[in-house]
Amino acid sequence: MADPASQRVLLTGGSSGVGFEAAKVLSAQGHQLTIVCRNPATADQTRSLLPDSVHTLICDLADLAAVATICSQLVDRGTALDALVLNAGLQYAGASEAQFSVQGIELTFAVNQLAHQLMAMRLLPLLRKAASPRVVITASEVHNPSSGAGKVGKPADLGDLEGLRAGAGFAMVNGSPGFDGNKAYKDSKLCNVLMARELNRQLEGALPVIAWSPGLVITRNSGGFFRYNKRSNPLGMGAFAFVARDLLRITESPENAGRLLAQLVCDPKIAPGFNYFTNKVVSFGGHRLEPTDTSAEGADLQKARELWQLSEQLISLT
Template identity: 90%
Template sequence: MADPASKRVLLTGGSSGVGFEAATVLIAQGHELTIVCRNQATADQTRSLLPGSVHILICDLADLGAVATICSQLVDSGAALDALVLNAGLQYAGASDPQFSAQGIELTIAVNQLAHQLMAMRLLPLLCKADSPRVVITASEVHNPSSGAGKVGKPADLGDLQGLRAGPGFAMVDGNPSFDGNKAYKDSKLCNVLMARELNRQLGAVMPVIAWSPGLVITRTNGGFFRYNKRSNPLGMGAFAFVARDLLRITESPENAGRLLAQLVCDPEITPGFNYFTNKVVRFGGHRLDPTDTSADGADLPKAAELWRLSEQLMSELPISLT
């Protein structure tokens, strides 16, 4: 008989980094875990490294058609979900040329935002079957221009969402034709915060909808995170990692961040409604996870609703089946 305390968790981005560490903790705690992996090789490696049993779905989040397919499979199964953990993310730092998904959507927004909104839209019936469901979305403090990381380079700014209005082929969500890989990532994290806001509004605060920032997490390779960046500078990223991690000690380890993500999935004290948590640097080499205010843009409810609407409209116009 299944442990009544066991949660059924669907996790994206569980093959590496924070997501992998969270998966390790959740499995050790006895939860039933389904991980979305982008290909069979990644799935096989993930399964071999994780302790215990785990169910794996093959789906490249850069292909919204594939996302729609696995969502249909999950809905057809009828199995309830206690937690939907939208954790996957990519960034191609320093890039000045956009790359595009199978449906012609700039990759950062396709993976970090649209794929996750589609999953939230389609899998909501499975969450509503659970007694105490929740959604957890990995955002970032870079969404906030007043944060330390948010001040570096161009700030997150979605403008009037002209890119989404224009349809496939846009470079930036704000409609700017000049691509900036760093800003695209910041914009996608602002989108994640707004997605959580709008999902909570639609649900009427009946379950926790949690957005969070894990802090500056740097692995020894960050290979998964930067996997689409064909112009990455390994020496430059290595030097940055050394200074931030080993000298300034402002980074968080994947292991600690993973434990925090697992905590957010399971913590019964988190109340229904929108919640935003930040893993803050509180002393030299130390962090603490605290409830925090988002940026002003991250609290813009009309923009959150418009972002959701335009994203849904864009996906409905793509050559994929969303039903």
């Protein structure tokens, strides 16, 4: 018989980085964990590093049709879901040319936002079957132009969502010309915060909807999110990682960030409704997870509703 304290958790982005570290913690605690992996090779490698009880689903989040398929399979299976953890993230920092999904959607937005909104929309019936369900979304402080990282380069700004209003093929959500990979990532994290706001509104605060920032996570081997940058400027990113991690000590380790994500998945003290937490630097090399205000744009409920509706229209075209 399953442990009554065991949570049934579906996790995206669990094959590497923060998500993988969270998966290690959650599986060690005896939770029933399913990880969404991009391809069979990634799934095999992930399972080989985790307990046999961990399950995987094959799905490329850049393909909305594939996301819809696994959601239908899960709903047909009918197993209740205690936690939906939308953690996967894609960043093409430094890129000046957009890449597009099979549906013609800029990849950063397609993976970080649309795939996760589609999962939230389709898997709500499974969450409603659980006694105390929750949704956890990995956002970032870069969504906030007043934060330290948010001030570097062009700030997050969705404008009037002009890109989305134009339909598939847009490079930037606000419709600005050209492509800026750094800003596209910031914008996607702002979208994640707004998605959490709108999901909470639709659910009328019935369950915890948690968005959070893990802080600046850089690993010594892969560079975390910055692995995408190595193709264009390995020396520059290596220097940045050395200064941020080894000199300023403002970075967080994947292991610590993973433990925090696992904590957010299971902490019974988190109240129903919208919650936003930041893993703040509080001392030289030290961090603390705290409830935090989002940016002003991240608190715009009307924009949150419009973003959801326009995203839903793009999803419906698949």
